[in-house]
Amino acid sequence: MSYADAATPLCGNGNTNSCPIASSCTASVNFTLAPDATPHTWDAYPIYSSNITNATWYWGDGTDTIGLYPSHTYSVAGLYNICVVAIDVNSCNATYCQNDSVYRLSNNSVYSTMIHINVKNTEAGIEQYHTSNNMRVYPNPSTGSFQVIYSGNIDELKISDMLGQTVYETKLNTVNTTLQLKDAGVYFVTITVGTETITKKVIVDK
Secondary structure (H helix, E strand, C coil): CCCCCCCCCCCCCCCHHHCCCCCCCCCCEEEEEEECCCCCEEEEEEEECCCEEEEEEECCCCCEEECCCCEEECCCCEEECCEEEEEECCCCEEEEECCCCEEECCCCCHHHCCCEEEECCHHHCCCCCECCCCEEEECCCECCEEEEEEEEECCEEEEEECCCCEEEEECCCEEEEEEECCCCEEEEEEEEECCEEEEEEEEECC
């Protein structure tokens, strides 16, 4: 029997077992990924809602770690999508998966050792990375030549590789220029605008 067919309401009057319970879950979580200044190291900057008490981080390699600010090391080459499930004081949970991927190189170069991921507490005064729709990288993916477009003045432009090493750096008043990278790979274009840091990923595929 449906609610519409009932002669008397199913909810109330002691019939609580048949009543739908309105969700009061307000848990939320998201994070950004950015290469650390330390070689072979990436940082995850999570934003938890104030009622979050614990979290489980899924590293994309079949392992997970419980904790709000854990660390992880990859030992096998591949692409890894990172997800986090956060739990609040009411046992509600929220899930967020990063669309970008962390990649560990498979060759024997000294720059291709395992990638470390550190989840950092931004509330402790650690620098936070932002993304902005005001900054565009086009085309992306590219064959090495791409444009960086920003609708305003900037203080600095920097390109770093997945190991956190700077491959290009310049100080410009405006950004609307064509840049060239000779090696294939995943790079991060970072511009500094006042106190804000804006980072976009660019893939060079040759």
